[in-house]
Amino acid sequence: MPAAGRVARVVIDSPLPQLDHLFDYLVPEELAEQAKPGVRVRVPLRSAGRVADGFLVGLGDPDDAFDGALSPLEAVVSPVPVLTPEVWALARRLADRSAGTASDILRLAVPPRMVRVEKAWLAARREGGDADPVSASAPTTVPVRGYGARALEDAVAAGRRIALTAIPGLTRLPDGAWVGEWSVTLAALALDVWSGGRTAIIAVPDHRDLDQLAASLAAIAPPRAVVRADAGQANADRYRGFLDALGGPRIIIGNRSVVYAPAERLGLIAIWEDSDPLHSEPLSPYVHTRDAALVRQELEGCALVVSGHIRSVEAQRLVEVGWLSEVGPERAVTPRVVLTAAQQASEPAVRAARIPSTAWRTAKDALSGDSGRPRGPVLVQVARPGYAPLVACANCARAAHCTNCRGPLGQTRAGAVPSCGVCGRLATEWRCEHCEHERFRIVTVGSGRTAEELGRAFPGTRVVLADGDHPVLRVGAAPALVVATRGAEPIAEGGYQAVLLLDGERMLAREDLRVAEDCLRWWSSAAGLAAPGAPTVLVGVSGPIARDFATGRLAPFAHQELVERRELRFPPAVRLASVTGVEQAVREVIAAVDPILLIDVLGPATVSDDRGRDLVRAVLRFEYARGAEVAAAVRAAVVRNATRRRRAPAGRSGYRPAPTLRVRFDDPDVL
Template sequence: MPAAGRIGRVVLDSPLPQLDHFFDYAIPEELAADAVPGVRVRVPLRSAGRVADGYLVEVADADEPEGGEGFRGALSPIEAVVSPVPVLTPGVWRLARRLADRSAGTASDILRLAVPGRMVRAEKAWLAQPEEERNPPPQAPSVGVRGYGDGVLEAAVARGERLALRPIPRLSRLPDGTWVGEWAVTLAALAASCWSGGRSAIVAVPDHRDLDQLAAALAAIAPARALVRTDASQANAERYRGFLEALAGPRILIGNRSVVYAPAERLGMIAVWEDSDPLHAEPLAPYVHTRDAALVRQELEGCALVVSGLVRSVEAQRLVEIGWLRDAGPERVTLPKVVLTANQQAAEPAARAARIPSGAWRAAREALSGEGGRPKGPVLVQVARPGYVPVLACAKCGQAARCTRCTGPLEQKRAGATPSCAWCGALATDWQCDRCEHRAFRMVTVGSGRTAEELGRAFPGTRVVLADGEHPVLRVGPAPALVVATRGAEPIAEGGYQAVLLLDGERMLARETLHVAEDCLRWWSSAAVLAAPGAPTVLVGVGGDLARDFATGRFVDFARAELVDRRELRFPPAVRLASIAGAEETVRTVVDAVDPELLVDVLGPAPVDEHTVRAILRFDYARGAEVAAAVRAAVVRNATKRRKAPAGGGRYRPAPSLRVRFDDPEIL
């Protein structure tokens, strides 16, 4: 029998938008002790005797009013409490609800990112631990934040300030001899200071390389029990064990984008490193960016917020200009030594045609041999693409070579290999240009493999290291070597590289995206900070304002100018966007459901493929909640609309095909 007068409000684990609300269930007397807010439950659905999983969010009295009225009618009882552990904290639920409403999504989609799947063995082992072992006592960190003034950043975090932090662009050696970026030392010291005060800290980084650096920096100043790491490479049991540790008490939580949803008790700080990195864009519905989740959580919990990166993102600059973030930087500005070759190449025809001009060759030779009084050491060569020859073209007319079977791009995987399709793998043995009927190829883009081969011939006897997605290398020693790496895959050298060559800059800038300049600055800066103090970083073939900003470290000025251009064009982040994709009739219905007075304008609908169109809504930030509510209501109506079965389809009804994404980074 149900316990007298006790009602459980449950959110179901379902992606269906029409089920994204509380369902009321009676709490049976035998479950009353375990049925506390936050536990996983199994409840019946009044359709075909089905059951569903969900979370018990609230427990209320039966006579407690909701919306001005009491509960009426008989309620179905909760069928089972799956686990006695309250895995959904009130703070995480408020965050999930707010983010779902902000992006016209469902709270359950957010909760799938926030709460990992239950692992029974790990849970039982955690429950068997004594309380004192679950929650280690805080202790003061061994070092403080350096380079920003004694205790300045720690005090700002303690006051709950919101900072746009400019990092110190250099490498740092930890006590155990490990080299990491100075940014990792700074964020680790801030997180440790927060934890020592009895509060949790969350630090979100783009990928595992950044995570390894941050973990190494924290290991040097904080006990291992204080750290909880969330990584996609972890086993499910290990990840769930860390999640349970975070429930026990204050911790330092580090990880990729989903760590921003961690159940941090007494949250004191959220930090996001390199918020402009596309890895922070969530690929799963409702597609909430790490930075946006951090901003909302900071507002809900009143903790400190630190947004930092080697390059100031345009989104962070907008927040600085409206006063939401405060600009903060080191006491002393240190910049890598950047050498630009664009002027030399423009003046010399031979240098203009060369992929590696004479100045870059000279810098590499001096670093490898120790000429010019500099110490010998490794040289980093950054290239745009992995592979051997990733792009081929017709040798006569220059048209891109495409597969005759699937029209995919042709590539050459190694020296002397027959070109093949990058999509279907078919060999291009009978290829012929469909424009001029020529049968010979020429290289358009040289990949990391071909670059390593050419440099190996140019510097005989020198070790060549290839680092890309297929050949991951995290660290190299201080001995002379040529390290050829694709952007984002550069290993850290002990003591830093004695020279850094940035190739293919013009090809990187040729990408058709709104963020191309910002991305290039981040890629180049990530490589430049790996150089030893005073070692040259040579940017090949790129000139103009972008090269000047990179060489002088004027990344804030770049973000400010970029934001001015975005405002004139009404591009993000000057305005917000919502993309509506699906069948044309459905998309038009959703667009018509939004009051035109709420919008700046509507772009489209325009065709995406044979069956899909897309419309883009542009609106001001102040109107975001109203637009999201209108779009979400239209999505629910579309999901519950009766659909005719196709001819001969029996009782089959096609599923609604509608995709809604707010702040879509793929649009521009």
Template sequence: MARTGLVARVLIDTPLPQLDHLFDYRVPSELADEASPGVRVKVPFRSAGRIADGYIVELADDAGFEGALSDIEAIVSTVPVLRPEVWALARRVADRGAGSAIDVVRLAVPPRQVRVERAWVAAQDAAVSADGSARVVSARSSTEITGYSDALLVEAVAAGERLAVKAMPNLVRGADGTWIGQWALTLAQLGSAAVAQGRSAILAVPDFRDQEQLQAALAAVVPVTLVTRFDARQSNPDRYRSFLACLEARPRIVIGNRSALYAPAHDVGLIALWDDGDPLYAEPLSPYAHARDVALVRQEQSGSGLVLLSHSRSAETQRLVEIGWLQEAAPDRMLRPKIVATAQQAANEPLAQAARIPSTAWREARAALEHGPVLVQVAHPGYAPVVACAQCRDAARCARCQGPLGLASAHSAPSCRWCGAIVGDWSCGNCGGRGLRTVTIGAGRTAEDLGRAFPGERIVVADGERPLLTVGDGPALVIATRGAEPIADGGYRAVLLLDGERMLARESLRVGEDCLRWWSNAAALAAQGAPVLLVGVGGALATALGTWRQEAWAANELADRRSLRFPPAVRTASVAGTAEVVGDALGELGEPGGVDVLGPVPAGDGLVRAIVRFDYGAGAEVAGRLRAAIVRVASRRRKSPRGDGYRPAPTLKVRFDDPEIL
């Protein structure tokens, strides 16, 4: 058989970790003109005529290859969807998390949509035929970032520096008259400056609420044709259309959630994240890479500028600042919110009991309602998310699945929050009592209480079930769960931060950091000079919020974690599986410097889990050894004791920097 002189190195789309490497195939002469790095292909795989999907990663001369190679079966598409820089990013991210590169590629490259792709190819051909080259639309050149002096941020980003930037906590009016956070305008102006310099910008935000603000801010500074939305809320055709637009060789601004960081944008000059401490940045799919880490890796590979913008700095960002990896930047003049920390009023105050707010906060809310809306932040959605036995006060449990019971409204029967079963005749398993009492109060119950305390006022509820992006400037009490607060025209005339003690009662290493971030983001929605009342919380957190020095709290928190060897002072990996495979995996670690193991401990269903702590310098070695253990376990086939074939290989789950383990 004649040889074409080309060998393709192909990444196979397979879930098997032992196949996480490139396979060599011969390029047939009839496909030689279409074969190029990044294109989708079909290749023969193993035996029995099986065909697998894959991507050509490299093309090489066959002079160094001996023996017979299988031919590529077909070129699926001539569009090079897997760019070299995205492949390098996927490989690096996978290696860092002991995962497979194809798992990252699935996040980076959307499924093919044939009609969308054909239309895009035709449009590209038409544009080149008409003009001789692809048309480039210029952005309005600007080096001014509102609130920051002497083009400091623009120059630093253009030089490829990495910055931890403190956002201005106020609202501004967008070009279309809508109100947006100042942070959104800052990101939009940074993106505009990058495009004006002929480079692309990737701007990542946690969720759709933030994305709406960012899009409104961008509308004021760049043409709409330069902005590409790339997020999980798009339909498959729209998402693929956005992805193909990113392949064009012209600068653009890509906005979206964590997946936007993998966008194949042309010549990336800026990567920016808003509020990197938000848990929505944690990828739930293997290899579980956090968006912050993906941004750090891509910035290092591309040499672009990096901006981590937030009101309240995460402990991970604080660590990067302290080791000199990030430089600090702040506005010239910080317009701090007016924070008032209040202690809980005496329990015999009827109004405080009815409205769950102390008299000081009640008076501020009453006065503010004469001028506009008041925001009330609460901990939980629903009416009464958790109820308990009225006699012994044990948590009420579902008889079917043992899940917690809650109330959807004042007159509804209790229902299970896990399985949804309605409980019509409940009795306590501990004392036999049949009465229920409220343990936690949600947004719905809070709305009832405030309706009685402020008769005649308009009540608005915003939570996960009732999403609301904006409210007007008329008087209203807006009860919102953390992270679901709508933006008020001109800002809220007062902000009440309730349930602080309940929020801090959550068992998590990050609880203090999360609460400070929630409260700071809510305080930034207040109008200039409007009071922000923090109810029931004192100490270092209240001081950090009141002085608007969240970075000082982050520094103290990081120092405490460093003394205890807690993340992010060290990295961690959770290793879960059967006792046998976990023991073998831990045995693979040997004794690299700075590594210690906690556990294993039972994790339910006959499984155990261990936590591996290690210094950042040992990360590559630990990841490599745990990856080897995963491959070895996945390659096993165990003979069935019944003699009826083979059982699946035992599973071993490894997750680096797992946010749920501490």
């Protein structure tokens, strides 16, 4: 049936929850050729002559539409069908699952339109016809190493869901670049999928991982077969890559939002280090990369690979319920880990030292080659960036705070006047509020101070500082001390000849449900940068986490974490939803959910707010099987709250304050 006279089902680009449904519009004769499912459209709204942008999701028959007169489409903004049916189905399912709006997810899935880029892409398509030159090229494959002959490739071809244990260590590419072995594994797996005429999507946490993966793919795949979707790209580059992904099977790599990329014949979704907090989406409706991948895999029936140096507790739960199957390398590879806690406990002088004698000797031997191993760089991982992030009163040892905003005071360099870490004000006339003393002492040593101390201890040795303010991606094979904060460690040619993990006890002291999992990931990632057989020294940490790290028992560690969370009814043993807003609105949401669906409700409790508003937060805990019902009830309460008429403040006619209500399912910041 021709599009003219038919009904266009349109999803409007709006964050308002009451507008999160399909609207019917009439397709006029002049737009019949362009009005196709997936295109961007502009439609009128029945209020003050306004228009809104949206996507045409589908076409229907007039008999099935609204009985009254339908407004016609205002315009078709672009003829390119940028919203594929698969991505729309994913957005709708995820929005329903998280009590959010589909348009919020579509903003992550479909980048802003770049007219010049789009015109060039359309011109190239017209010149080349409908054939995809990339897919038409000769297929090629590279064996995946370390997992058995085609064992992993066959599992992916069969559409299995896999919890993959990565092989730690570095490998050298043909162009001489060094990358993590994990990137070579995922690249070869994606190439095998693409060679079979299907699309592979790989999501990684940050640009460092993305650069390694891109380098591994550049060594084996045709350049145009790989599409990079990076939040750091210019808008034009990102939109160009998005359009290329619409043209046929591709290998699409990127950060968390890449899981929404358009994919023709999707064959694989792979996630690297799903426990990394960078996979947690900070924008509404706050869907984690792993959750989006799980839903998309269920909708499209593709293979799913969740891989990392460690196994997240969420992945462990999926393994134990049978949703993911475990796959590991043929030969277990465990870093050579040295623990210093026993020595520090038995020797008081060693206990007081930040870097015990064992770690000093290990670093000295690696730099000089006295241990019989090649000379090379040494990695020193520390907890905090900066010089001295925290200072205290030299007399009473109370933490020093800014007299302006009560923020923590710290030093940016040796001899500098302490400044506030929040407002930046210099503490030139600071006086301790407890004892009136006027001098400071350093409490927390950062990366800058550590580099300074090591430079004095190893005169003549080059010291490299790598943190957020001093990004370093790679270092050479020459002897050097590389002081890096967690997650900012550069890759060394051939690997580090020794790795020192400092501040472990301080990292574990953070009050967070995931602190042990985070520490294990940081340490394992650093140990994976060591040369084969090179020692990794974990300073000052004892107990089960140190034992499991040293022995490579990472899956049993995740299992024990899950057991403890089941006992406490903490995620991921159960699901939760946090509801934040004014007290009346929060209580209305709680009342809207049938108590039978919930395990319990925590709160409401008062929470701080940047704008000085008095807000409360409640936490709803429920079983996974009740998730859809709870989300539907919460969403209905959110819509009622958003559509309630509010009285304007005195003297502000026409002003309507926005509803104050924030809902986040599986909130990682609650516990």
